[in-house]
């Protein structure tokens with residue numbers, strides 16, 4: 198295949214399970230309240246899979262089909278899959294292999310990446326490099342999570358459990374067709390000094406055995422988070438990296454038609470918008486409905502916003518994320 202000048206997002210799609218879980222529903226299972234959750238995070242409800250047996254790749258199927266339809270393409274046009282998730286269907290193989298099989302794409306390469314809340318942006322940088330190098334023409338980039346089977350709906354798990362929800366977003370990345378279109382700048386970062394501030398300790402290849410009954414009793418198989426540290430880092434790093442991509446693209450906040458930040462906490466995003474001087478009416482905020490869907494938040498938010506007419510071909514879209522790792526990044530592109 199021939200190398201191309203630039204890649205862009207040709208279509209987006211999303212899917213969330215039908216089961217709505219409100220803050221009041223959670224307050225029947227643990228010591229929490231709608232007031233506590235809304236005040237601190239902006240979350241009102243989230244979605245959970247309807248029953249056991251539905252994995253991240255299952256949620257990705259309808260999201261991928263929607264993205265393909267939006268792009269005016271079919272599954273036969275997909276040259277490669279990138280699957281971003283921290284909640285893969287199984288430990289191995291990657292969820293991309295399950296998705297490729299479910300979409301009927303034997304032989305199509307499938308790469309799983311484990312970059313948590315920044316997963317979509319890490320995936321976008323890989324897709325862009327593949328496409329510009331002429332290696333693949335159309336890359337299906339998916340972010341999908343099933344969190345509800347990995348949290349504990351109890352007093353012990355409440356600090357993390359109230360934040361997360363299940364959902365999927367997908368984007369079809371391909372060659373830009375107009376001169377001004379395409380990815381203008383993307384920057385990625387990681388700092389493992391914060392790795393244990395938001396993590397799941399086991400099962401771990403570092404332990405023999407990887408997991409024991411004692412570890413389960415202690416809750417080591419559940420996510421553990423230092424919320425205050427994550428908040429502090431996110432409100433510093435997201436604006437910093439967003440400014441860096443705007444500068445490289447020779448754009449300012451005024452040129453941004455739509456800002457799609459990762460949805461971890463409405464308060465984090467309000468502070469980020471303030472620091473960047475981007476008004477909230479140009480910013481996607483759907484955390485109230487879905488909670489934090491990790492790798493899915495950006496494609497899910499962009500898919501909803503595009504369908505609501507908040508962006509169109511030619512719009513400048515800024516994206517930024519921060520999460521476990523710590524990892525963070527930002528990208529700006531013209532649709």
Ligand SMILES: CC(C)(COP(=O)(O)OP(=O)(O)OC[C@H]1O[C@@H](n2cnc3c(N)ncnc32)[C@H](O)[C@@H]1OP(=O)(O)O)[C@@H](O)C(=O)NCCC(=O)NCCS
Nearest residue numbers: 228229233237314355356359424425427428461462519520
């Ligand atoms: C998680 C977060 C909302 C907590 O807010 P906070 O103001 O830092 O709250 P704290 O952790 O200090 O907890 C305050 C109190 O509420 C309690 N609490 C924790 N979870 C609770 C819940 N779901 N319901 C009610 N009370 C809760 C704590 O036990 C603590 O009680 P104490 O004062 O008696 O010890 C906030 O730190 C945050 O959003 N951080 C970023 C998290 C994030 O973005 N994670 C994903 C990254 S991708």
